[in-house]
Amino acid sequence: MKTFRTRFIEFVSYFFILLFCYASISKMMDFENFQIQIGQSPLLSAYAGMVSYSVIIIEILISILLIFERTRIPALYAATALMSAFTIYIYLILNYSDFVPCSCGGILEDLGWTEHLIFNIFCVAIGVASVILQQRVKTNGLRRSIYFLLLSNFLSCLIVVALFFSSEHIIKKENNFTRRFLIHPVIEENKLDLKVNSYYFAGEHNGNIYLGNYTSPFTLSIVDNSFKTIQQYQLVPPKSKLILKNLKTVVRFPFVYVADGSAPIIYRAKLGSSALNVYSFKDVYFNDYVVPDSTSIVFRAKSSTSDKHVLGLLKIEDSKSVVINNDMILSDGDGVFSTDGKLLYSSDADKLIFVHYYKNTFSVSNLDFSGLQHLKTIDTVNSTKLKIVTKQDGHRKMAAPPMIVNVNASTYGDVLFNQSNIKGKFESQKLWKKSSVVDMYNIIKQEYFGSFYITNKNNSGMSQMLATQKFFYTITENEIVRYRYAQSVSKHFQTGKAENLKKE
Structure with a gap:
């Protein structure tokens, strides 16, 4: 029994x-x-x-x-x-x-x-x-x-x-390319139809978002706090015979800058004023730039001696001076192609950041290029995979579409938001196809701390993103979307001294 x-x-x-x-x-x-x-x-x-x-x-x-x-x-x-x-x-x-x-x-x-x-x-x-x-x-x-x-x-x-x-x-x-997706790190709060898909982020101040326009380069657009309407006004440059082909607008309060580094010319105006004035002319040639303050420009340019991209600091007011840095952008030997990437400036952390497009590398330095650190994103593509051919006239070009590793990037405080193009381990193929993924790094602690998805629209991925203190903004096709941060993200915004952690 x-x-x-x-x-x-x-x-x-x-x-x-x-x-x-x-x-x-x-x-x-x-x-x-x-x-x-x-x-x-x-x-x-x-x-x-x-x-x-x-x-x-x-x-x-x-x-x-x-x-x-x-x-x-x-x-x-x-x-x-x-x-x-x-x-x-x-x-x-x-x-x-x-x-x-x-x-x-x-x-x-x-x-x-x-x-x-x-x-x-x-x-x-x-x-x-x-x-x-x-x-x-x-x-x-x-x-x-x-x-x-x-x-x-x-x-x-x-x-x-x-x-x-x-x-x-x-x-x-020491990430082996396993992403950590935080639970609702950004929450969609509002969106606005821009009508056309030619806008890009030019800057932000006091809750207002400033937009440049690729097809109308002297038009400055403003999306205010209400996120219901878009206001526009025309910037008027001085009369000139210059042929301007690649204008880019940057807003750094209290000024708006419009520049074409191939001319090379930089215009500047007070926000609210339509009249642009010449701020710099024929001081440096460049193909990208950021504005850290009202007296200087940090630019990316092609070196005439090394055939690769370098960074430079142009001091404009008082006595003009130019400092060239050859160390922040790392080359794999393919010259200008392997050194292509996104140039950023974090005003709150007072750091320059350069994110390589074709490999898992980003570099961080102070404004004067001191304290340089070469860091790694979590994927494993540590060298550029480019096929370059030389034409009969001596010009070099890509023979096939390159494998893009880092699509786009933005920064606020100590956090780098990096849009990656590489699928990690144990990730849903179905979700990956209908979303864009953003990885987040604390540049002071030198660590990866999480990722999140941004849903595509009509099979089109996010084309622009902008990180600010309170909100994360994206542009997908003709729509701008505002997201609110969760505390798991915003807690990393506070700047501080770098810890003694492993460097790449």
């Missing part, structure tokens, strides 16, 4: 068999999604491949061992230890994670993380009770069972904690 002890042990065994079989089968039936979930875990991202296979194998093995009476007790030890590992995992998620991800699916898909924690504690409790009830009838059995329970559960929890700290270091410092 079966006793209460025997029936309880059988009940716990069958309970774990049902739980682990269902869990493992559901994981195998949707294995790709399971790997994606593990890859987005804030604790185990770096080990998603190993963990996804290991968990399924362990659950199946424990289920098989629980069937046979001879192996049932060792299997109960293992089941209890596994549930302890799951329990400490959830505890770390709730108390030490940068963010709390969505709850996992399967048999407990309707439970939140706190309910999961309670359920797991219950499973550990009945597992411990079943082992103790089985062993207490034996000589020294109770003491031995308690010892093994403590040891096995401690080791399982220790493994999870070790994986957590190791994964944190790998993801933030």
